[in-house]
Amino acid sequence: MTTTPQQQKPPASLFLYLAYRDATAALGWLGTAFGFEITMSAPDDKGGVAHAELRVGDASIIVFSDDDGCERPPRRGFTIGFGAYLCLAEQTDVDQIHARAVAAGAVSVWQPESTEWGNYRCRVVDPEGYEWTFGTHRPGEPTGDWSDDDA
Known part of the structure; x- marks a missing residue:
């Protein structure tokens, strides 16, 4: 068997x-x-x-x-305090999804940009107020030391 x-x-x-x-x-x-x-x-x-x-x-x-009429929290600065993060393979994927989302009616919070921890990301808010961030960094995977040694 x-x-x-x-x-x-x-x-x-x-x-x-x-x-x-x-x-x-x-x-x-x-x-x-x-x-x-x-x-x-x-x-x-x-x-x-x-x-x-x-x-x-x-x-x-x-x-x-x-x-049930769930409430969406108000934005404070660049965030409502929670949201979805979707990891994409390439920077061009981030650029393309940002362009598609904005063309479909999303509000851009962050244009595609590089961060000090090695992420390339963008953030949009969908028509019902949910926050979506897209980037190339995969949370939980090492990215190297980006701490400020002068602090």
Whole structure:
């Protein structure tokens, strides 16, 4: 009898879930602006979205209709205090996603730029107020010493 090893599951995975006032429109917008593809979608009994899953590369998010009127926090400086970060392979990918998002109606917070820790990033806010940052740095991977030795 031949046995095959079971596929090793990662010890943890993180997924983002977002409630949209117009989730149906958001599904299309997220595809146009960021390249997400819908992998599954279930309607609710009000004509909205009970649960939808979207994927781009190895990143997945969950979207559903905001029937409860969830509040979006106000922006303070460059952030609302939380948001999604999507790691992209190349600087040109960051440039392209920023251009597509702005063309689709996102508000640019940061134009594509380099950081002192070696990231190339941009930040936009989608039509419902969610903050999205795209960059080339993969969190959790070493980037070298960028601390200020003069401090």
